[in-house]
Amino acid sequence: MDKIPNQIDKVTSSFMRSLCMGNIEEEIILPYPQISETDRELLKGVIDSLSAAFKGRGDESRKWDRAGELPTEVLKEMRELGLFSLIIPEEFGGMGMNSTAYSRTLQELAKYDASIAITAGAHSSIGMRALLLFGTDEQKAKYYPKLASGEMIAAFCLTEPGAGSDAAAIKTKAVRDGDSWILNGQKLWITNGGIADFYTVFAKTEGESGQMTAFIVTKDMAGISTGPHEDKMGLRASNTTTVMFDNVRIPQANVIGEPGKGFKVAMNVLNSGRTGLGGGSTGAMKTLIELTAKQCKERQQFGKSIADYGLIKQKLGHMIVDCYATESVVNLVAGLIDQGYKDYGVEAAISKVFASECLWRTADEALQAAGGNGYMCEYPYERIVRDCRINRIFEGTNDILRLYIALTAMNDVGKELSALSKSLEGIFNDPIKGFGVMSDYAIKRVKQTTGVKTGKGTFTQLHPLLATHAAIFEEATRDLSVAADRILRKHGKNIIGKQFATKRLADIMIDLFVLSAVLSRVDASIRKNGEKAAEKEIEILQVFSGQVRRRTKSNFNKIDNNDDELIKSLADHAFENEKYIWDTV
Ligand SMILES: Cc1cc2nc3c(=O)[nH]c(=O)nc-3n(C[C@H](O)[C@H](O)[C@H](O)COP(=O)(O)OP(=O)(O)OC[C@H]3O[C@@H](n4cnc5c(N)ncnc54)[C@H](O)[C@@H]3O)c2cc1C
Incomplete structure (x- = not known):
C-alpha cells in the first residue's frame, strides 16, 4: 500500500481521537x-x-x-x-x-x-x-x-x-x-x-x-x-x-x-x-x-x-x-x-x-x-x-x-479537561476492564501525552466536487467535539454509567468515520477516473452523507431531549415482574 509520506506520527495518531477534539487529521485518511x-x-x-x-x-x-x-x-x-x-x-x-x-x-x-x-x-x-x-x-x-x-x-x-x-x-x-x-x-x-x-x-x-x-x-x-x-x-x-x-x-x-x-x-x-x-x-x-x-x-x-x-x-x-x-x-x-x-x-x-x-x-x-x-x-x-x-x-x-469506541475516542477530550482528568483516569482503568473491553488501550491512551493540534476543523485536500459532503462532515465534527466536551464535563467519571449517552456518541462517531472513508474513496475515484466515471459513486456518497446528516442531527438532539429515563423505568418494571403485565384478557 503506497502512501505519500506525511507528518503524522503513526504510533500515537488516531483519526477518531483527534476528531473528538474537533480536529480532522485528513493526512491519515487521504489519499x-x-x-x-x-x-x-x-x-x-x-x-x-x-x-x-x-x-x-x-x-x-x-x-x-x-x-x-x-x-x-x-x-x-x-x-x-x-x-x-x-x-x-x-x-x-x-x-x-x-x-x-x-x-x-x-x-x-x-x-x-x-x-x-x-x-x-x-x-x-x-x-x-x-x-x-x-x-x-x-x-x-x-x-x-x-x-x-x-x-x-x-x-x-x-x-x-x-x-x-x-x-x-x-x-x-x-x-x-x-x-x-x-x-x-x-x-x-x-x-x-x-x-x-x-x-x-x-x-x-x-x-x-x-x-x-x-x-x-x-x-x-x-x-x-x-x-x-x-x-x-x-x-x-x-x-x-x-x-x-x-x-x-x-x-x-x-x-x-x-x-x-x-x-x-x-x-x-x-x-x-x-x-x-x-x-x-x-x-x-x-x-x-x-x-x-x-x-x-x-x-x-x-x-x-x-x-x-x-x-x-x-x-x-x-x-x-x-x-x-x-x-x-x-x-x-x-x-x-x-x-x-x-x-x-x-x-x-x-x-x-x-x-x-x-x-x-x-x-x-x-x-x-x-x-x-x-x-x-x-x-x-x-x-x-x-x-x-x-x-x-x-x-x-x-x-x-x-x-x-466512544469512551476510548473521547480520551483526549477527557485529558483536556484538566479538572476531570484525575477522575477520568479512574474510569478508564477500572470499569472498562470491569466489562471486559480493551482496557490496556484505554489505560495507554489516558497515559499517553499527545500534542493535540488545534484549528484543523476542515478538509483542505478533498476534491472540490465533494465540498457539500465535506461541509456535512465538518459541521458534525464541530458538534461532536462540543458534545464530547459537554458530556464529560456533565458526567465526569459517571460517564461510565451513562450508557444511553455513550451509545449515542458512538453512533455519531461510527457514522463520521464511515463517511470519512467514503469521502476519501470517492475522492480517489474522481481523481483517478474522472467525474463522469465516478458518477455512481458520487450518487452513493450523496445518499450516505444525507443519511449521516439526518442520523447525527437526531443523535445530537437526543443528548438533551430523550426518553432515556422512561425507557429505563419500563425495563426496571419488566425486570421486577419478569413479564409483560398488560394482557387484555
Ligand atoms: C459461534 C460462536 C463462535 C465463537 N468463537 C469464539 C472463539 O473462537 N474464541 C472465543 O474465545 N470465543 C468465541 N465465542 C464467544 C464470543 O466471543 C462471546 O459469545 C462474546 O464475546 C459475547 O460473550 P457472551 O456470549 O458471554 O455474552 P455476554 O457477555 O454475557 O453478553 C450478553 C449481552 O449483554 C451485553 N453486555 C455485557 N456486558 C455489558 C455491559 N457492561 N454493558 C452493556 N451491555 C453489556 C452484551 O453486549 C450482550 O448483548 C464464540 C461465540 C459463538 C456464538
Whole structure:
C-alpha cells in the first residue's frame, strides 16, 4: 500500500481521537489506500482459484449446513488452496498477505460459504494471530510451517462460561512449575475447537494482580479434551466446541508475549483481526446484491417484474450504499494497518460494528425481496441470515464495542479537561476492564501525552466536487467535539454509567468515520477516473452523507431531549415482574 509520506506520527495518531477534539487529521485518511500491483496480482490468482474451487457448489454448502459439519475432504481442499497460510510470511511457506489482501481474500471466501470463511478466518484472524504479533523467532520457526500447510489448524481460546464480554474474569489458571506451567480450566464456544491442533489460550497467572498470560497449547500435550460440536443457529458447518485443560503441562517457551500481559495480547489480536470479519461481511453483501438483482428481475407480480417497483428498488439501492460504505471503511482500516499505524483500535471496532450491521440489514432485506422463496431452505437467503447473525456478537459484541469506541475516542477530550482528568483516569482503568473491553488501550491512551493540534476543523485536500459532503462532515465534527466536551464535563467519571449517552456518541462517531472513508474513496475515484466515471459513486456518497446528516442531527438532539429515563423505568418494571403485565384478557 503506497502512501505519500506525511507528518503524522503513526504510533500515537488516531483519526477518531483527534476528531473528538474537533480536529480532522485528513493526512491519515487521504489519499485513500490503493492496492499495490503486487497485491493485485496475488489477489487475482487467489480469486480465480477460489472461484474454480467453490463456485457453483451451493447445493453442497446447503448439505454441509444441514449436516452441521464440513466434510474432511473440504478441509483438505482448503489446505491445498493455502487457506491456512494467508498471513504467514512467505519464507515459512505462507502467502505473506498484508491486512488489505487478507481482508479481500476473506471477502471472496464469504461469497461462497460462511462456514468455510469462518474456519479459515478463525485460524488467521484470531487463532494464530498472537504468534504473528507477539511470537518469538523460535516460536514462529517452530509453528509457522505447520500452520501454513494446515497440518495444524489454530483456535483462539478466551471465552469461558463465566467470562464472555467480561474477558478479564476468566477462571482458567496456569501455575508455574519449574520450567513449565500447569494449565487447568475450560473454554467455551471455541471456533475450530474440535479440529485444531494449535490453541492460543488465555489463563490467569500469578502476579501482582492476578494478570493473565497467553500460551501456545498444542493438541499433543496430555490433558486436553474437546466437547461435542455445538448445534448452532448459523455457521453450522463451522466447528465450535468447548476445550478443556486438565493439568496440561506447557513449557515456558510457549508463553506468547510477556507473562502477565495476556490481556493486551488478546485485545491486540481482536483489533488486528477485525478486517477479516469486515471483509467477510462485504463478500456476503456482494453475493446478496447479485442474488436480489437476479431474483427480482425474474419474479413477475401484477403483470410485471417486481424489479420495476419502487419498494424493491429502495431495498436494492440501500444495499448498494451499505455495501460500498462497508467496503470503504474496511479497506481504509486495513490500509491504515498496512501503512504502519499502531493506534487503530477505535477505527477497527467501528468497521466491525458497521460491517456486521450493514450485512444483517442487507440479508434481511434480500430475504424480504425474495418473498416466500427467501424463507425456503432451497434458497440461500435464510442460511445467510442465520450465518451472519453471529457477526454482531462475537469478536466483541457490538454493544460493548460501542462503549469502547466512544469512551476510548473521547480520551483526549477527557485529558483536556484538566479538572476531570484525575477522575477520568479512574474510569478508564477500572470499569472498562470491569466489562471486559480493551482496557490496556484505554489505560495507554489516558497515559499517553499527545500534542493535540488545534484549528484543523476542515478538509483542505478533498476534491472540490465533494465540498457539500465535506461541509456535512465538518459541521458534525464541530458538534461532536462540543458534545464530547459537554458530556464529560456533565458526567465526569459517571460517564461510565451513562450508557444511553455513550451509545449515542458512538453512533455519531461510527457514522463520521464511515463517511470519512467514503469521502476519501470517492475522492480517489474522481481523481483517478474522472467525474463522469465516478458518477455512481458520487450518487452513493450523496445518499450516505444525507443519511449521516439526518442520523447525527437526531443523535445530537437526543443528548438533551430523550426518553432515556422512561425507557429505563419500563425495563426496571419488566425486570421486577419478569413479564409483560398488560394482557387484555
Ligand atoms: C459461534 C460462536 C463462535 C465463537 N468463537 C469464539 C472463539 O473462537 N474464541 C472465543 O474465545 N470465543 C468465541 N465465542 C464467544 C464470543 O466471543 C462471546 O459469545 C462474546 O464475546 C459475547 O460473550 P457472551 O456470549 O458471554 O455474552 P455476554 O457477555 O454475557 O453478553 C450478553 C449481552 O449483554 C451485553 N453486555 C455485557 N456486558 C455489558 C455491559 N457492561 N454493558 C452493556 N451491555 C453489556 C452484551 O453486549 C450482550 O448483548 C464464540 C461465540 C459463538 C456464538
